[in-house]
Amino acid sequence: MTITSRHNVASMMLAAAGFALFAAGVASAQADCKPVSTFKTIEPGVLKIAAPDMPPFFTYKDGVMAGFEGLFFTRFAKDNCLKPEVIVLPLGGIVESVRNGLADVGGAGLNPTPERGKVVGLTHPIYYSPAVFVGKNPSGDLDSYDGKTLGTVTGFNFNKELETWGKANVKIYDTADAAFADVKSGRLPVMLLGGLNAYYRISLVPNSGLSAVEAKPHPVVQSFNSKGRTNVVHTKGNPELTDALNLAIATMRKDGTLAHNLEEVKLPADVLIPASDAGEN
Template sequence: MALSLSRRLVVCALLAGGSFSVFSTAAKAFELVEQGKLTVAFTGDMPGSGWQDGKLIGYDGEIMQKIADKLGLKIQPALMEWSGTIASVESGRVDVMLGTMGWTEKRANIMSLSEPIHYFKNGIMQSDKTSWDKLSDLEGKKVGTITGFSFVPELKKIKGLELSLYDTADAAVRDLIAGRIDAVIGDPPVVSFAIKKNPDWHMHFLAFTDTNPDFPLLTGLGQVVYGFNKKNDDLRQKVDAIIDEMWKTCAMKEIGERYGLSADVWYTPAGENFRAGVDRPADYKLPSCKTAG
């Protein structure tokens, strides 16, 4: 399976990588796990993140690599399952985590979260013989998702839904292909990328058409962000300044197009701005490639 293969390639690249060069002194002001290096927790699930030729790749990964380069920091890769990424940031074992993570207020309370790097709409990975795009379509179905995803409590509220939790996306997709579950609710970029690379699966992804205030994480517009340890908020602010510049030049979309994220929905905020007055000022406006000057 492509998802499994991508992770194997990441592991091989990490094992084969040579030692990192010693860094000068440009970023000593930051409180880092290892001075001169940005220790990054990532999952290796493409198109979000991967490791190749000593650099982060994937949409999330390539943006983070560019940020680290601008900050004068070397990337120290920390490949792990999704379920361990946030805990690693909280405990200070890594400086930042990425992996198409959506913003939530709960996560904002335990981490310092960056500006969005793109937007997304959750949906259903399913057989191409079905066309489910509503919460009600999942009633009475066997559904898989990933341990630690923010919308798990909302899935549990759907009538008759039988939920299976997985540590990895490839494990969930494997069960879907085998017919052990009916659908997967995963990271939209990850599942869309996997479907595109594997037409023989006969799967497709349909975004939820509901806009249900009782299910905001499932049906609202999501923001993909990076998570930093609270003690590193100064680092987060430096990162945000670079992200803002990338929005202004539409570099986000230029990078995204290399990974199949070409539609405007990935770069145009819509719906309620949940961050205003929470981890951003009350008058906070979400960035947009379309409105960039």
């Protein structure tokens, strides 16, 4: 064997040894991880997450979750020794993906309605996000849009109620981006959106002339009669996962993580639901 050959063999042996040490270190780190809670997931060791690309609530880029729910899911997965796997879907597909076993958990900004509770698990609420009308000098009175076109986004719980009301031409968009773009350009006179999402989007275009106003209570659209609350939807019939998520929410509320996350994504601190109103006490 030549000197060059012996050098190559030695180099490969050193590389193999280095890789073995690295793999052993990773395995050891994983073995040393002690989960805060114990629960089943669709795939052992993995937390499958379904969420829309909807800042400031959730974004996913280069393998990193961000936004309020993104930060929550990152911490929840880490605390429970799980590898996060993300499926980015339109808002209207989140509940169905969880219902059909494609994801363990889903976000973002979803209200814990009785209808959703029939098909997915629901957690304690996290923050308020009331329905708002977005446009140029919009009215908060639904009846003022009688005979007009009113935009909304698939996945909102008030959509069916708007159809029952039936006095406007309701145009349902697949994404909030598309609806907001049409309002900004004037192609759509007004749209309904979750308040936090609306205020965030308007803040990005300060000279657009757009504003938002909270929807007034209405006898047909019951969703307008109470301030929207958000929660984490998850696989139904998995009470251990429900308990784990509720514990995580309560812990992060108590230790200030949720408030810090709101500040990081530039959302107002007063939207955080207090523990006394979240069913934690």
